[in-house]
Amino acid sequence: DADVTQTPRNRITKTGKRIMLECSQTKGHDRMYWYRQDPGLGLRLIYYSFDVKDINKGEISDGYSVSRQAQAKFSLSLESAIPNQTALYFCATSDLQGTEAFFGQGTRLTVV
Amino acid sequence: SQQGEEDPQALSIQEGENATMNCSYKTSINNLQWYRQNSGRGLVHLILIRSNEREKHSGRLRVTLDTSKKSSSLLITASRAADTASYFCAMVGSGTYKYIFGTGTRLKVLA
Numbered sequence: 001d002a003d004v005t006q007t008p009r010n011r012i013t014k015t016g017k018r019i020m021l022e023c024s025q026t027k028g029h030d031r032m033y034w035y036r037q038d039p040g041l042g043l044r045l046i047y048y049s050f051d052v053k054d055i056n057k058g059e060i061s062d063g064y065s066v067s068r069q070a071q072a073k074f075s076l077s078l079e080s081a082i083p084n085q086t087a088l089y090f091c092a093t094s095d096l097q098g099t100e101a102f103f104g105q106g107t108r109l110t111v112v
Numbered sequence: 113s114q115q116g117e118e119d120p121q122a123l124s125i126q127e128g129e130n131a132t133m134n135c136s137y138k139t140s141i142n143n144l145q146w147y148r149q150n151s152g153r154g155l156v157h158l159i160l161i162r163s164n165e166r167e168k169h170s171g172r173l174r175v176t177l178d179t180s181k182k183s184s185s186l187l188i189t190a191s192r193a194a195d196t197a198s199y200f201c202a203m204v205g206s207g208t209y210k211y212i213f214g215t216g217t218r219l220k221v222l223a
Contacts, residue, residue, distance in 0.1 A: 103154035
């Protein structure tokens with residue numbers, strides 16, 4: 001099984017709909033991250049969490065919210081999806097020392 | 113934006129040649145890492161260099177770090193077609209341990 005699992009892998013949704021992307025990890029890490037990837041822009045940080053009670057905004061948090069349900073689970077929600085949120089979304093975890101990040105396989109989200 | 117900048121954005125070389133990509137950043141770092149991404153899949157860790165180090169080697173990879181210039185470079189020697197991928201630097205913030213990624217370099221190695 002993968003260390004970091006994202007569901008769904010692909011999703012097409014309509015403008016204005018609420019959608020949740022889920023992430024679970026088996027690494028036992030406290031630190032979890034959500035990024036979006038757009039062509040030519042690399043990965044941009046949306047939210048990050050350093051433990052269950054710690055949630056922090058990243059560079060581009062507007063239009064997104066997160067929930068850390070447990071150490072192993074970190075979900076990202078788009079309350080009212082818009083077309084410019086069409087992107088590839090990645091969840092990642094890291095150890096406390098920040099020596100390596102482990103990524104899920106990504107969720108390709110299309111908002112029409 | 114805190115995001116790191118990489119150049120070149122794209123690089124095309126022949127098999128056997130060396131590939132060099134550069135990363136510049138703005139924040140204070142604990143360490144800097146390089147990752148590889150194949151065709152929109154998840155990123156995979158390649159190598160880490162700490163802020164008090166200047167150079168690291170791992171197989172065909174050589175990483176340098178200049179904290180005074182806030183820059184790093186990744187050299188892949190004797191490249192192979194299988195090295196074709198996108199490469200990203202990631203800065204781990206000093207004290208924050210937050211990962212901030214660069215914009216990436218798309219490498220194409222021609223057989």
